[in-house]
Amino acid sequence: MIKEQFEGYKYIEGGVCAAVGFTANGLNCGINPVKEKNDLGMVYSEVPCNTAAVYTRNKVKGAPIIVTKNHLAKSGGVSRAVIVNSKNANTCNANGEDIAEKTSELVAKELGIKPEEVIVASTGVIGMPIFIEPFKNHMKELVSGLSKEGNTDAVKAIMTTDTVQKEVAVEFEVEGKTCHLGGMAKGSGMIHPDMATTLNFITTDVAVSVEMLQKALSDIVKVTYNCLSIDGDTSTNDMVSVMANGLAGNSLITSEGAQYEIFKKALYIVMLNMTKMLAADGEGASKFLECTCTGAPDFDFAAAVAKSVIHSPLVKCAMFGGDANCGRILCAIGYAPVDVDVKKISVTLASAVGEVLVYKDGASLQFSEEDAAKILAEDEIYINISLEQGQASAKAWGCDLTYDYVKINGDYRS
């Protein structure tokens, strides 16, 4: 996927280590001895970070979600490190919070920081017993291996069914100071964020207050991760955190204004790219889907329509099959929880090779099936809906529904 360019922001390498003062590492600590891949990752800042986070709204929450919330409340929104494991979600375990706390203590002791400065996260199988020993036995090695190049090992440690590493970072200027903001994400299935996303860790060297960091994060989650749906299953362990260590040397951003907007846009660019990477790597996906709804009375209205279409299993199957079945798109628009005026809707299907108007003014159009098939044969498909009911717009992202989604999830635990 070609990254959209934004003036004043340059894409750079480094992921969570792109910002000054951050190091990372990842290794296989043997949480599931059968699986060879990295399962334990760490991100560390050499100085304390103002920190914001959003969490899943699923009422069944992973133990690490509860522990991280408590930590940030206790520390006043200050953190120094992330510890994250894959292969086990540490959810629905009787001793889950105890394990998450003990893990934080191990991290704190090894790094010489406070346990409440640790963000702890887990992803993997829900309801599988979890033990402290793998964490204990590898903490020294994990910490001693922290480095500026460690982002690659760290991102490997958070992958589950992901097929690609998801990292993005940008460089930009605030008050003439060079700043960096980057992150890593994991996620492939069980994605239908509700005020959060799959696991996502972002770091920056911008100096920004906890309050403004939280405001920027909450605003941007709404237009990025919350408009992403792979399968409609809101995970128990969703979390996104942003750590800001201030080492770029700009004056602390404490209110809205030009500096805040520059910072917020960097956060938007990284989270937008991450959202698209998550959509394109949805479990079993063969096609990336972007649905744009324009002409709505307000953003929420537009987002409801775009998300309804992106979420429809029938639309997703039709896109997999390259079938320009506009009836399925109209059906999904029709059950979106907003008052669409069905007589005014128009729908266009587009890709890199062209576009075709399939529906206008409340009725299907006759179009060249041959042209439509060519357009839908591409691996990035754009569904554009115009409502003619206002000026607002929204985008939603997802992927097609394929045999491989079923295969991956028919026997996830083994």
Add this chain to the structure above:
Amino acid sequence: MIKEQFEGYKYIEGGVCAAVGFTANGLNCGINPVKEKNDLGMVYSEVPCNTAAVYTRNKVKGAPIIVTKNHLAKSGGVSRAVIVNSKNANTCNANGEDIAEKTSELVAKELGIKPEEVIVASTGVIGMPIFIEPFKNHMKELVSGLSKEGNTDAVKAIMTTDTVQKEVAVEFEVEGKTCHLGGMAKGSGMIHPDMATTLNFITTDVAVSVEMLQKALSDIVKVTYNCLSIDGDTSTNDMVSVMANGLAGNSLITSEGAQYEIFKKALYIVMLNMTKMLAADGEGASKFLECTCTGAPDFDFAAAVAKSVIHSPLVKCAMFGGDANCGRILCAIGYAPVDVDVKKISVTLASAVGEVLVYKDGASLQFSEEDAAKILAEDEIYINISLEQGQASAKAWGCDLTYDYVKINGDYRS
């Protein structure tokens, strides 16, 4: 699937023709010349019928839905015939209402009834041009072939991706008079009813007022069809109608009481069985799923939990794979839109060969994977959830998500 027995009610053959005074027919009128199957069906009552109906809440509605609503409003809830076609949903067509009206007029003329006494319905591809000629050219043949054995041809005419014919009828007594109530349904995909179902036509010879008929239907839809989800896509053409011609000779039921309850239970039995048949024949289904939620504060609470689990693609895939992944069930419970107390939940998986408790008091249990695999290898799976938050319960029905669902819907139109 073995039908549940209810005292005082006997299952009989005949579907929509089981009740006295009803005949039916079905044939291939050539709506899509490429497809050989029946595509036009009719149900006829020799005397006028009190009639109730519920319709999809999708804002993009098939033209027949709009026309049928108008007809029943005009006739004061009296109908004589159903005309229904498959292969084309007559939805999103500029001339859709005109076609549905003209079809009703053809039916009325041939049967010697009023156009507003005709219930018109369509199912099939959305947004495909539709023409009056196939209806016109076959109306005489359709009417002249009406018979007591015509239910079989009629049910074939409403099938789309259905793999089995769905008919149920029962015999029972009201005031010592022998009564009958039966119906036919179609549906396989695009099923997530919202105040209605897929197409479903029910007939009875009980004498019951329009008001009480509508009340019974609306109440029972809530605990049957509205607790059914195949894929979460609410169809544009969902409709269920009940025609009551009174030929059983009981005194007209005009209020609640013993006679009303007997009639209502008959309607419940037929709709319950139809719901289960629809679930078992979900597109690509290899397993029937029933989720029972007990211990809820009220029915809506229980139904929200049961439906959330039945609807989860990850639960559906796990059941396809025979994977006792209780984490996926807990995840779906957790995002149901009600306040579950996660510390009190218990979950049992059951089938004809046994049951296994997989979750209790907020934590996963260790269980025999071998036993669980045997239980989940059956083709009817029961997921039982206890909330311990009250006395109410609800059931929801669905099926697993398989490769075949993707295959069927990857190229539905061809």
